[in-house]
Amino acid sequence: MKRRVFINSLGASALGLGIMQDTFGHEINEVNNIHSLIQIPGNTTATGRVIVIGGGMAGTTAAKYLRLWGGTGVEVTLIEPNATYYSNIFSNMVLVGERTLEQLSFNYNLLRTKYGVSVMQNSVTGINPIGKTVTLNSGKVLQYDKLVIAPGIDFEPIQIIGSAINQSKIVHAWKAGQQTTYLKNQIQAMTNKDTFIIAIPPKPYRCPPGPYERACIVADYLKRVKGGGKVIILDANPSIQAEPENFSNAFNNTHKGIITYVPNATLISIDADKGLVNTNIGTFSGKVINAIPIHKAGSLITNSGIGLANANNGKWAGVNVLTYESTAYESIHIIGDASSTTQPKAGHIANAEAKVCADAIIHLLKGESVNPSPITNSACFTPITKSTASWLSVVFRYDPITKTMVPTGSGVTESLGATKDNYDDMLKWFSNLMSDTFA
Ligand SMILES: Cc1cc2nc3c(=O)[nH]c(=O)nc-3n(C[C@H](O)[C@H](O)[C@H](O)COP(=O)(O)OP(=O)(O)OC[C@H]3O[C@@H](n4cnc5c(N)ncnc54)[C@H](O)[C@@H]3O)c2cc1C
Incomplete structure (x- = not known):
């Protein structure tokens, strides 16, 4: 889909105009x-x-x-x-x-x-x-x-062992608020020798691209501000759950050497004292552990x-x-x-x-x-770096045979890479969506 056409239709639906x-x-x-x-x-x-x-x-x-x-x-x-x-x-x-x-x-x-x-x-x-x-x-x-x-x-509980103080450091920050600030402080205290681990639960979970987006944003920050560091993505799913092309490119090129993507890694438990994440395929060590529980x-x-x-x-x-x-x-x-x-x-x-x-x-x-x-539609913009973003979009219509909402056309469309233009469009999209909801 051409970018302008996409943004126009998004604006219309988000404001509840044409489509509505x-x-x-x-x-x-x-x-x-x-x-x-x-x-x-x-x-x-x-x-x-x-x-x-x-x-x-x-x-x-x-x-x-x-x-x-x-x-x-x-x-x-x-x-x-x-x-x-x-x-x-x-x-x-x-x-x-x-x-x-x-x-x-x-x-x-x-x-x-x-x-x-x-x-x-x-x-x-x-x-x-x-x-x-x-x-x-x-x-x-x-x-x-x-x-x-x-x-x-x-969320379902996660098995965490260790002292109470260290256990309290393991947050999901998957509902914006106090935990967001808490995780921010941990990330900002990292050095270029440290590792950030993000554990993704099996689907369905809120915002399919969200955890990969978080990994990219943290990787970009570590590289730009700390001069290095590592991000390990432990994904309980067998593959990237949204924008596979864009995120593969981000992990293998844009954030090469920083991000390691590990599929089929189901979280079993966390040792908060030692900073260890135990999964079905091995144990991973990190300074900051961001475990998103099963939803x-x-x-x-x-x-x-x-x-x-x-x-x-x-x-x-x-x-x-x-x-x-x-x-x-x-x-x-x-x-x-x-x-x-x-x-x-x-x-x-x-x-x-x-x-x-x-x-x-x-x-x-x-x-x-x-x-x-x-008819419903969904769009997600994903910052890949501080100034570039990618997006996905999908329109659903009711199917009277299956009585479900099915994707129209070719299904989920993703942008051709991450660009500055997409980043600018992302700001407009957010403003429209939140105005349509709260204003
Ligand atoms: C890091 C992150 C990034 C995301 N990025 C995107 C994105 O780019 N695009 C996108 O489309 N989505 C994104 N999402 C997903 C999006 O935030 C959620 O899908 C959306 O908020 C779901 O809306 P909701 O109304 O179902 O739940 P919420 O927005 O969570 O609202 C639920 C409300 O119910 C209230 N509540 C709960 N229990 C009770 C009760 N007993 N009585 C009264 N009130 C109650 C809560 O206080 C809360 O205010 C993202 C999510 C995360 C975590």
């Missing part, structure tokens, strides 16, 4: 300027109480578009424990000082003031699908007509006690991708990383899933049938 109008057909005031005061429609005939759990990429987008498309008759409450959301996207750059966490922080003010979403800073501890209620940490019980759950991911859906899903984690051996939530309704209960919709679909666990696709879900809920509240052929 074609696919969903909602009438929206002032769509051409997402930053102007949005007038929520009042007469869509959709009425109901929708509770959205989780103010991340998926939940925030759903809350916004439920109001923007559903109008004032759709009462939307977003429940999120944190006042600030730190974007995982770009958080690898925080590790080497190219971004600060503050630059990646977002809040829910515009969701309240522009879209009239009621935002509650709390967490949900229980769901009653029969009585259609959720219970908050505060003990408060709220009633819903439709429930959207978007709690992201949680599962957010604990609200896996510990729900009502069977919402009914896919992939109880790890993820099964959904109907026409509506993102749970395959276990009607009127409960699950979007973003927590759901089990054929689409990647990524922020861009979480944003797209949220729009399909919001559109479906509005149709259901009106008593109408839902869009039978939704």
Whole structure:
């Protein structure tokens, strides 16, 4: 795909312009300027109480578009424990000082003031699908007509031995926040004699290119700032899981001599005192160990006690991708990383899933049938060095035979290498995506 065409289509979808109008057909005031005061429609005939759990990429987008498309008759409450959301996207750059966490922080003010979403800073501890209620940490019980759950991911434990202080040094930093700063400090204390080890869990995990991106960013930093060092990638998967051409080139050429890629290396345990990572194929020694644990859906899903984690051996939530309704209960919709679909666990696709879900809920509240052929798209930009990036893109459409989202055309497209132009486009893409979600 030509770069300009790609960026234009990305901009349109990220802002919810061309594709949104074609696919969903909602009438929206002032769509051409997402930053102007949005007038929520009042007469869509959709009425109901929708509770959205989780103010991340998926939940925030759903809350916004439920109001923007559903109008004032759709009462939307977003429940999120944190006042600030730190974007995982770009958080690898925080590790080497190219971004600060503050630059990646977002809040829910515009969701309240522009879209009239009621935002509650709390967490949900229980769901009653029969009585259609959720219970908050505060003990408060709220009633819903439709429930959207978007709690992201949680992790399986890793076996770590050693003193408590050394054990606490082993972090994943796979949810941006405190751990990001902690890992950043460890990386910045490295010398040109030290080794950074990143352990990648078996798929599915959040952001398929993310761990390889992290390895490249750290390698680039060690070379530029420390004058050398090593990065070992221990991948539990048999091969590179995203952009194989671009990452092979980065490992074998751009970061040659720094990065060693080891496939089929399943993490068994870590000796935090000795700095050793034990895998099925041998033991590796490193100064900084960044172990990303095996993923599962957010604990609200896996510990729900009502069977919402009914896919992939109880790890993820099964959904109907026409509506993102749970395959276990009607009127409960699950979007973003927590759901089990054929689409990647990524922020861009979480944003797209949220729009399909919001559109479906509005149709259901009106008593109408839902869009039978939704389209979603995903894009990931990957910094390979401080000034170059690569990208991948894929468009999915609903396949009525398999009832899944299938890649269109030739599937996943990746850029022809890493360039400065791609890096500049990456900044625009991020700004568009985050505006479409939080502004
Ligand atoms: C290093 C890194 C780089 C990445 N880069 C990219 C990229 O370039 N492109 C891309 O598309 N994606 C990228 N991603 C992936 C992207 O960040 C995730 O896929 C995306 O955040 C998923 O959105 P989500 O809404 O499902 O989960 P999240 O964004 O994690 O949001 C979940 C929210 O739910 C809340 N929550 C959890 N439990 C409860 C509860 N019980 N009650 C109330 N709220 C609750 C949490 O507080 C959180 O705010 C990257 C990820 C990482 C780690």
